Amino acid sequence: MSKINTDTNEESTMLEIDNLHVSADDTGILRGIDLDVDGGELHAIMGPNGSGKSTLAKALAGHEAYEIDEGDVTYKGKDLLELEADDRAHEGVFLAFQYPVEIPGVTQMTFLRTALNSIREANGKDPMSAGEFLELAREKLDELDLPEDMLKRSLNEGFSGGEKKRNEIFQMAVLQPELCLLDETDSGLDIDALQIVADGINRMREDEDRSMVLITHYERILEYVEPDHVHVMLGGQIAKSGGPELAEKLEEKGYDWIEEETGIQRSPQQAEGALTS
């Protein structure tokens, strides 16, 4: 977990996104994102459905369906966009998925141990034995109040919505990444589960170098997990940034006022979606 460019002035910048344009299926989605995340910071990103929040997270994690049209992303002083998805993971990038994928027949134990060991190997560490892994996994399961048989079950298969989300946090706790991108991990959780997940996130924040980008629709999680910055995405751009008070204002007033204030539009289908919802 050491920082790379300790001898530069930007010592604490972990992630620097500069004018990022991203498209999928030849349609532009992100239109010039600028965002700096310093080591130890937690940034919350809010914004209406379809504004591009998940696209940003997946593009940062290296999903091949998302084409980078323009812009730069520097992570720990390196060009992040040069790296394949697995290399980004080896460098400490973790994405908690909005929709965790089911992989039938693959036990979580096999999967997670393979993942952990490929990250360790890439960082010059010895692989963890099954015994050591089990000890680590048990400790983390316990913290997240998850049953041990979670390890024996097929990855995400048949997990309830809430279990899937908690499971993402469990994986994060085992892998101990440096940059955590959490995409709506709080959606679909009951009140107790929300508290457990928030505690999990806060435990990870005890490491002062670790940064987090937390995508959410609800101000509630931000009461448990205090953000340093709050951003609002609209139509593929960051339309407004502020502190925790911005989230409270959104909870009260919705997004229309930002549209009016900034002149940034949701795309037509997004506007339609907002009408019907």
Add this chain to the structure above:
Amino acid sequence: MTPPESKTIEEIADEDYEHGWSMDIPATEAPKGLNEEIVEYISEENDEPEWLKEWRLKAYNHWTEMEEPDWPNVEYPPIDFQDMKYYSAPEAGEEEDAPESLDEVDDEILEMYERLGIPLGEQKRLQGVAVDAVVDSVSVATTFKEELEDMGVIFCPISEAVQDYPDIVKKHLGSVVPITDNFYATLNSAVFSDGSFCYVPEGVECPLELSTYFRMNAEGTGQFERTLIVAEPDSYVSYLEGCTAPARRDHQLHAAVVELIAKDNAEIKYSTVQNWYPGDEEGEGGVYNFVTKRGKAAGRNSKISWAQVETGSAITWKYPSCILAGDGSVGEFYSVAITSRHQQADTGTKMIHLGDDTSSTIISKSISADQGQNTYRGQVKINEGAENARNRSECDSMLIGDECGAHTFPYIDVENPTAQMEHEATTTKIGEDQMFYLEQRGLDEEDAVRMIVNGFAEEVLDELPMEFAVEARNLLGIKLEGSVG
């Protein structure tokens, strides 16, 4: 780490058949072509009794009247049956001086098996697995022979069984797959050269895995082995065959026949890891694997279980089947078939329910990548007299890429209203999202594919004997390298 873009499919295809080498082993061969003299020659080379020679000639004469089947969903140019050799025996393994012990087995053959990862030597051999090694037409070595004999289990080349246990052989040979059964089985009956014979006496549960490793080495030679397994009442045996062949420009024909007979309360578990040479990236060369495998669950509460991992061959055409004759008998078929590049597979099973309270399970997993074509063809037949028969079939196909194909042809024929049938079929594509999920957690592309495919095939791989499950898992991964992404 190499980015996936830098490897072309062709380059990977070239490296991925690791058993594609051949060795120069002096051999005794029959000339090309097939006629009565060749059939007699094979019989004489094996020093066979008159009845068997007659049996072969009868098959041959029947075969000349038969037509090659054209119903499988596979395409290949016509085979010239006069343009191949029907017998090739590596000299060290010839009948007259068959090795008494492994010390007498030719060094080159030991070396060949070492390279295949099947050490035959005393110190190195696989724990708990007795191996019969077959090169081209003949068996060259059998391990753990004495240990098996102490239990009364006979495990030897079928050519030897013909000499030493003629009564058992005569009684069972052709009793499950009659010599007139089908074009390739009939051809095999005429020209089969060697293969394994296994006899488990009443009440014996064979503690060793019995295994045959088939290797085609000589060029232009067909391989026609014949396997016969007889399990007497209350016995159990688990048998595994593995197969490899060198990379050759020409197609090689492999037309085997396997017959299993399980008597009262007996169980035979037959597993295959088939990795014959699949041909190159253009579809040149590769083995034609046209095989007839059938088991008869003859006794009450007997059980026949087939598990197969089919990864090789240019064309595979096989339907390991169960005739559930005994009341309460059980038939199982677990299959994983992979077709990549230009491979074609038409495989499945037949479950013929004759007895009361018989039950069968079919789990078929097909994986197609590149231009591979994979067909599941399965028949479940419940005879009129079979009361309370049950069948459960599950056929799942996985597609990798857009150029491959998966086809499912289930034939269900129920003549008794008390039957309970369950059939399920699914087709899935390895999703970009599944790949991304695993890669996001740090797995490279190959490990990600391996994991998804192994997960898909898990239910079947679980059925393989432990010693071979690991090999099979690796094989699935190797087969698909470079097919995704």
